[in-house]
Amino acid sequence: MDLPGFGQSKLLPSGFSIADVATKALSLLEAFKIEECISIGHSLGGYVTLAMADQRPDILKAFGLFHSTAYPDAEERKISRNKVIEFVSNHGVAPFIESFIPPLFYDQTNQHIQSIVRLASQTKQETLIAYVKAMRDRPDRTNVLKHFKRPILFIAGEKDMGIPSESLKKQANMASDVTLNLLSEVAHMGMFEAEETTLYQVKEFLTNAFV
Numbered sequence: 001m002d003l004p005g006f007g008q009s010k011l012l013p014s015g016f017s018i019a020d021v022a023t024k025a026l027s028l029l030e031a032f033k034i035e036e037c038i039s040i041g042h043s044l045g046g047y048v049t050l051a052m053a054d055q056r057p058d059i060l061k062a063f064g065l066f067h068s069t070a071y072p073d074a075e076e077r078k079i080s081r082n083k084v085i086e087f088v089s090n091h092g093v094a095p096f097i098e099s100f101i102p103p104l105f106y107d108q109t110n111q112h113i114q115s116i117v118r119l120a121s122q123t124k125q126e127t128l129i130a131y132v133k134a135m136r137d138r139p140d141r142t143n144v145l146k147h148f149k150r151p152i153l154f155i156a157g158e159k160d161m162g163i164p165s166e167s168l169k170k171q172a173n174m175a176s177d178v179t180l181n182l183l184s185e186v187a188h189m190g191m192f193e194a195e196e197t198t199l200y201q202v203k204e205f206l207t208n209a210f211v
Helices: 017-030 044-055 075-091 093-099 113-120 125-136 142-147 165-172 195-209
Strands: 037-042 058-066 152-157 178-183
Touching: 017 044, 017 125, 037 044, 037 195, 044 058, 044 093, 044 125, 044 142, 058 195, 075 125, 093 113, 093 125, 152 165, 152 195, 165 178, 178 195
Parallel strands: 037 058, 058 152, 152 178
Antiparallel strands: none
């Protein structure tokens, strides 16, 4: 599915939160009469998944954080988010995306970078700014890790400068049923940097979660 504001999905009203996005995702599950599922979210999608698990833990048989974290933004990160908002407001989406996407890869020559830049550049300015604000203001969700009693998956890159592996090890220790996969030579885009490995890890997690 496309989160609100992406693809053909309508953006939520101004000032929405990550929790509001999660509520919208849960309403879609309800519309399709899905009473149980597994959500695996990459980066922003992980923040939404955590909010879904906070609101409706009963509907999630398991969940996964793919290059994502339950910690809120540190003050330094919030300042960085504000700079992004200012830059995009003044210069538009495309110039930001062109500088933002390549560093998400450990190998700057990865063949997928240009296609992702083209795709991400289609994001509307108001959508990008609204989500940066929502990510900046999201709360600590470590309580979800502590109280969720079903399987949780972490897939992380050892070269991810935005989410240090040590912080993920601490988060994994908070959960009662957790799988933590750390990928070497991978930054923030494991589905492209280690496609076969991450696909196997997701399939294995799904299989075990349904046992």
